[in-house]
Amino acid sequence: MVWGSMIAWYLFLAGASAGAFLTSAFVEAKYPDSVKMRVAGRIIAPIFLGIGLLMLMLDAEAGLHNPLRFFYLVMNPGSVMTLGVYCICVFMPVSVVAALLEVLRRPVPKGLTWVGIVSAFCVAAYTGFLLGVVKAYPLWNNAILPVLFVVSALSAGLAATSLVGLVTDRERFEHMWLIKKSHVILSAIEMVVLVTMLVIVSSGSAEGAASVASLVSGQYAPMFWGGLVLLGLVAPFAIEGYPVFITRKVETSTTSMVVSVIGEGGVLVGGFMLRLLVILAALPVVYL
Numbered sequence: 001m002v003w004g005s006m007i008a009w010y011l012f013l014a015g016a017s018a019g020a021f022l023t024s025a026f027v028e029a030k031y032p033d034s035v036k037m038r039v040a041g042r043i044i045a046p047i048f049l050g051i052g053l054l055m056l057m058l059d060a061e062a063g064l065h066n067p068l069r070f071f072y073l074v075m076n077p078g079s080v081m082t083l084g085v086y087c088i089c090v091f092m093p094v095s096v097v098a099a100l101l102e103v104l105r106r107p108v109p110k111g112l113t114w115v116g117i118v119s120a121f122c123v124a125a126y127t128g129f130l131l132g133v134v135k136a137y138p139l140w141n142n143a144i145l146p147v148l149f150v151v152s153a154l155s156a157g158l159a160a161t162s163l164v165g166l167v168t169d170r171e172r173f174e175h176m177w178l179i180k181k182s183h184v185i186l187s188a189i190e191m192v193v194l195v196t197m198l199v200i201v202s203s204g205s206a207e208g209a210a211s212v213a214s215l216v217s218g219q220y221a222p223m224f225w226g227g228l229v230l231l232g233l234v235a236p237f238a239i240e241g242y243p244v245f246i247t248r249k250v251e252t253s254t255t256s257m258v259v260s261v262i263g264e265g266g267v268l269v270g271g272f273m274l275r276l277l278v279i280l281a282a283l284p285v286v287y288l
Contacts, residue, residue: 013052019157040164084126138208159267232270239263
């Protein structure tokens with residue numbers, strides 16, 4: 001099995017799509033006056049998922065040459081991949097309808113929002129379970145990976161939506177303390193879950209230990225420490241955490257805005273790097 005950057009993009013965009021929809025639902029509940037940010041989340045969701053599905057189809061060359069493979073995929077309910085397709089088949093039309101209603105300035109029914117929330121969580125979790133069913137790869141086949149991908153999806157979706165809020169409605173966004181605190185908390189949780197997974201995987205088998213070693217001290221170490229840990233986790237944690245928990249005041253300068261944009265962008269880069277590294281560093285167990 002050879003998976004590369006296209007699959008990593010699909011996993012990232014599907015997760016961020018779910019996170020964006022969940023962010024919009026949270027904004028609607030807690031900050032009903034923040035219309036621009038709510039609309040942004042609902043528009044981002046179907047766009048990200050649509051691009052991700054396109055990349056998945058382009059990567060699945062065998063499926064394009066033999067379309068019946070896609071048909072067989074939806075006819076196997078015992079497969080995690082099939083269950084994921086079912087979740088996407090619910091989430092995609094729901095997110096599209098919600099986005100269209102927002103564009104048309106029509107209210108989104110509460111029932112539709114709740115269906116979207118449930119299916120969004122399922123899609124975010126599915127991106128982790130999709131890799132987890134491959135038992136030969138210890139870095140994939142562990143109970144922590146789906147949790148890590150869900151937390152990362154929430155963080156990436158929140159970052160994408162927050163970027164729009166920063167640019168289009170900064171004054172209102174700077175007073176959304178629950179959003180900012182959620183960002184810091186998600187970054188902290190993601191760091192803890194990531195460390196936990198690496199410890200468990202490295203202690204489980206020689207192949208798992210080799211996969212972790214390639215991340216922390218091997219060929220993928222620069223990407224891991226620079227792209228994922230520093231840019232994707234530590235920097236956003238510090239950037240968002242300082243004004244929320246240290247100074248506890250609203251920042252309005254241009255410099256603070258640029259720094260915030262870098263932080264949100266870092267989360268998105270880190271979200272993609274996480275999935276890419278998990279795919280690239282995975283080594284199969286060799287049975288003799």
